[in-house]
Structure formats: structure tokens, C-alpha cells
Amino acid sequence: xxxxxxxxxxxxxxxxxxxxxxxxxxxxxxxxxxxxxxxxxxxxxxxxxxxxxxxxxxxxxxxxxxxxxxxxxxxxxxxxxxxxxxxxxxxxxxxxxxxxxxxxxxxxxxxxxxxxxxxxxxxxxxxxxxxxxxxxxxxxxxxxxxxxxxxxxxxxxxxxxxxxxxxxxxxxxxxxxxxxxxxxxxxxxxxxxxxxxxxxxxxxxxxxxxxxxxxxxxxxxxxxxxxxxxxxxxxxxxxxxxxxxxxx
Numbered sequence: 518x519x520x521x522x523x524x525x526x527x528x529x530x531x532x533x534x535x536x537x538x539x540x541x542x543x544x545x546x547x548x549x550x551x552x553x554x555x556x557x558x559x560x561x562x563x564x565x566x567x568x569x570x571x572x573x574x575x576x577x578x579x580x581x582x583x584x585x586x587x588x589x590x591x592x593x594x595x596x597x598x599x600x601x602x603x604x605x606x607x608x609x610x611x612x613x614x615x616x617x618x619x620x621x622x623x624x625x626x627x628x629x630x631x632x633x634x635x636x637x638x639x640x641x642x643x644x645x646x647x648x649x650x651x652x653x654x655x656x657x658x659x660x661x662x663x664x665x666x667x668x669x670x671x672x673x674x675x676x677x678x679x680x681x682x683x684x685x686x687x688x689x690x691x692x693x694x695x696x697x698x699x700x701x702x703x704x705x706x707x708x709x710x711x712x713x714x715x716x717x718x719x720x721x722x723x724x725x726x727x728x729x730x731x732x733x734x735x736x737x738x739x740x741x742x743x744x745x746x747x748x749x750x751x752x753x754x755x756x757x758x759x760x761x762x763x764x765x
Contacts, residue, residue, distance in 0.1 A: 519555065522545055522547070522551075522552075522555050523555050523558070523559055525541070525544075525545060526541060526552070526555055526556065526559065526565075526572070527559065527564060527565070529541065530565055530572060530573065530574055531574070532750065532751070533727070533750070533751045533752060534573070534574065534691065534726060534727020534728075534750060534751060534752025534753075534755075535568075535571055535572065535573050535574075535691070535693065535727060535752065536556070536565075536571045536572050537570055537571040538552045538553050538556065538570060538571050539570070539571075541571070556571070556572045559572065560572065563575060566728070566729060568694070568729060573689075573691065573694070573727065573728055573729045574724075574727055574728045575728070591746075592722045592723050592724075592746035592765075593616060593617045593620055593722045593746075594620055594624075595746045595765040596617055596620075596720055596721065596722050596744050596745060596746050596765045597617055597618075597620030597621040597623070597624045597720070598624045598765065599744050599763055599764075599765035600617075600621050600624075600684050600718060600720055600744045600765075601621050601624035601625050601626075603682060603684070603718060603744075604625060604629065604631060604682065605631075605681075606629060606630050606631060607630065607631060608631045608632070608681045608682060609631070609632040609634065609678075609679070609680050609681055610631065610632070610633060610634070610680055610681055610682035610683065610684065610714075611633075611634045611635065611678065611680045611682070611683040611684065611685075611710045611713075611714055612633050612634070612635045612637070612640055612684050613635070613636075613637065613640075613665070613683070613684060613685050613686040613707065613710070613720070614635065614636060614637030614639070614640060614663050614664055614665035614686065615637070615663050615664075615665070615686035615720075617686055617720040617722060618635075618637065618640055618684065618686050618720060619637075619639055619640055619643055621684055621720070622640045622643040622644050623643060625644075625647060625650070626647075627646070627647055627649075628649055629647060629649055629650055630649040630650070631649070631650055631651070632650070632651040632652075632653065633650050633651070633652050633653070634653040634655065634678055634680060634710075635652070635653070635654060635655065636654070636655040636656075636657065636665045636666040636667070636671050636674075636675070636706060637663075637664060637665045637666075638654070638659075638664065638666075639664050641654045653678075655671055655674045655675060656670060656671065656674070657669070657670040657671030657672075657674070657706075658670070658671070658702075660700060660702065660703055662699070662700065663686075663700075663703060665703065665706070666706075667700070667702040667703050667705075667706050668702055671706050672705055672706055672709050675706055675709040675710050675713065676709050676713065678710070678713045678714075679713060680710070680713055680714040680715070681714070681715050681716070682714060682715065682716050682717075682718070683710045683711055683713075683714035683716070683717040683718070684718055684720055685707055685710065685711060685717055685718070685719050685720065685734070685740070686707075686719075686720045687707070687719055687720075687721065687725065687730075687734060688725060688728065688730045689725055689727075689728035689729040689730045690719060690721045690725050690726055690727070690728070690737075690743060690745075690756060691727055691728065691729045691752070691756075692737065692752070692755035692756050692758070692759055693729075693755075694729040694733065695733050695734070695735055695736040695737050695739075696719060696733065696734045696735050696736070696737065696739070696740065697728075697729050697730040697731070697732060697733050697734060698730050698732055698734055699730040699731060699732065700732065701731075701732045703732075704732040704733065704734045707734045707735075708734050708735060711734070711735055711739060711740065716741040717735075717739070717740040717741055718740065718741055718742050718743070718744055718763070719740055719742070719743045719744065720744055721743050721744065721745040721747070722745065722746055722747075723745065723746050723747035723748065725745075726745060726747040726750065726752050726753050726756065727750070727752030727753075737756065737759045737760045738759065738760070740760060741760075741761060742760055742761035742762065742763055743756060743760055743761070743762050743763070744763045744765055745762065745763070745764065745765060746764070746765045
């Protein structure tokens with residue numbers, strides 16, 4: 518019976534992007550304490566992330582930078598191409614770090630004339646062959662997990678930018694928990710870029726929809742839209758009711 522309950526809980530997390538202990542207890546005819554114990558055990562096994570009142574999918578942030586580069590490559594490429602389509606000649610725009618942002622850099626037209634601000638050394642190097650793009654590289658403490666600069670120096674530099682657009686990477690997009698990432702310093706840098714940009718669009722490949730990491734960057738109301746390759750789901754529907762969603 519325990520195995521069947523856990524299978525039900527994991528199925529709910531996969532299909533709905535979350536599970537609420539109260540609702541699951543009612544559906545399964547057991548106590549909330551029983552469901553909470555099941556969720557604790559599933560979380561200890563790395564199969565979900567416990568949050569107040571229930572659980573969410575495990576965010577991709579737990580994988581290394583190299584491992585994330587091989588996750589959902591087709592989906593990330595579609596998201597990157599759609600996001601690159603938001604860029605217009607003459608723009609000054611911020612391009613975040615991470616594996617999807619790296620694909621955005623590759624997707625930008627070779628003859629694009631624009632200014633790109635980034636705190637990602639890998640994104641900056643990817644843009645080197647695109648000679649019409651002026652690259653402004655922001656420095657700071659290297660956060661190896663995402664290969665981006667973070668810390669006070671990065672925040673100070675980001676606070677001096679005035680940008681038309683910010684293409685932001687996160688590890689979780691949830692109607693309940695907003696836009697999240699796994700490092701508090703990284704969250705501050707992203708939040709600063711968003712506040713210094715006229716528009717912010719989130720790069721959200723399907724595995725990030727409905728997931729939540731420990732540190733919130735912004736609520737959904739703090740961005741212009743979300744670019745995703747995700748299929749229809751209750752988690753995506755809840756997001757689309759709060760913010761513009763661009764399907765890649």
C-alpha cells in the first residue's frame with residue numbers, strides 16, 4: 518500500500534507540477550501525517566522537493582553544469598530560438614548564464630548589431646565570432662554551478678545597466694513559488710538585472726515548469742513572460758493565467 522501511495526504521489530507531481538498533502542490524503546483515504554511521511558521519504562530519495570503543504574518536482578539545478586548541458590537539448594534549443602526572436606537590432610539586452618542562454622547566444626543572427634551584457638564567461642566567448650555584437654562582460658565571484666559571476670561586484674555592476682530586454686534563466690517556474698534558483702547570490706544578480714531592464718522573459722525548458730528551488734528571484738508578476746517548450750499541463754496552465762507564455 519505504501520508503494521502504491523508513493524506512486525500516486527509521484528504521478529500527481531509529474532502531471533500537475535505539485536502535490537498537496539491535504540488533497541492527497543483525502544483522495545487516498547489516509548491521514549495527512551501519512552502523506553507527509555511518504556513525501557519526506559520520497560524527498561530523501563531525491564524524487565521530489567518538500568515545500569510547505571506538499572511537494573514539487575526536483576529542479577534541474579541539482580545536476581552539474583556539464584550534466585545540465587545534456588538535459589532536454591532539443592527543448593532548450595527550441596526555447597533558445599524563440600527567445601532569440603525577441604531580440605531586435607540596436608538593442609542593449611542582458612543575456613543570463615546557463616545552458617539555455619548559451620544556446621540563445623548561438624541562435625542570434627551572425628549579422629546582428631546589438632549590445633549584449635552578460636555575467637557568463639561562456640556566453641561571452643560564444644559571442645566572439647558575432648562581430649556586430651558589442652559584449653559587456655560583468656565580473657565577480659565565479660559561481661561554478663552555473664558558470665556565472667556573482668557576489669557584490671556583480672550586483673554593483675548590474676545595477677548600473679539600463680537594458681531593453683533581459684533573457685533570464687532559472688531552475689524553477691511555479692505559479693505558487695514564482696521564479697527560483699538554487700543560490701541566493703545568483704538570485705540577487707538576476708533580480709537586479711530584471712529591475713534594470715524594460716522587459717524580462719524567462720527561459721524555461723519543460724523540466725523547469727512546476728519546479729521550485731530554494732531562493733526566489735521574482736514572483737511571476739515581476740516578469741513580462743515565459744518562453745517554454747513544455748506541453749499543456751495544469752502547472753503550465755496556472756502559470757499562463759498569471760503571465761504571458763510564449764510556446765517554443
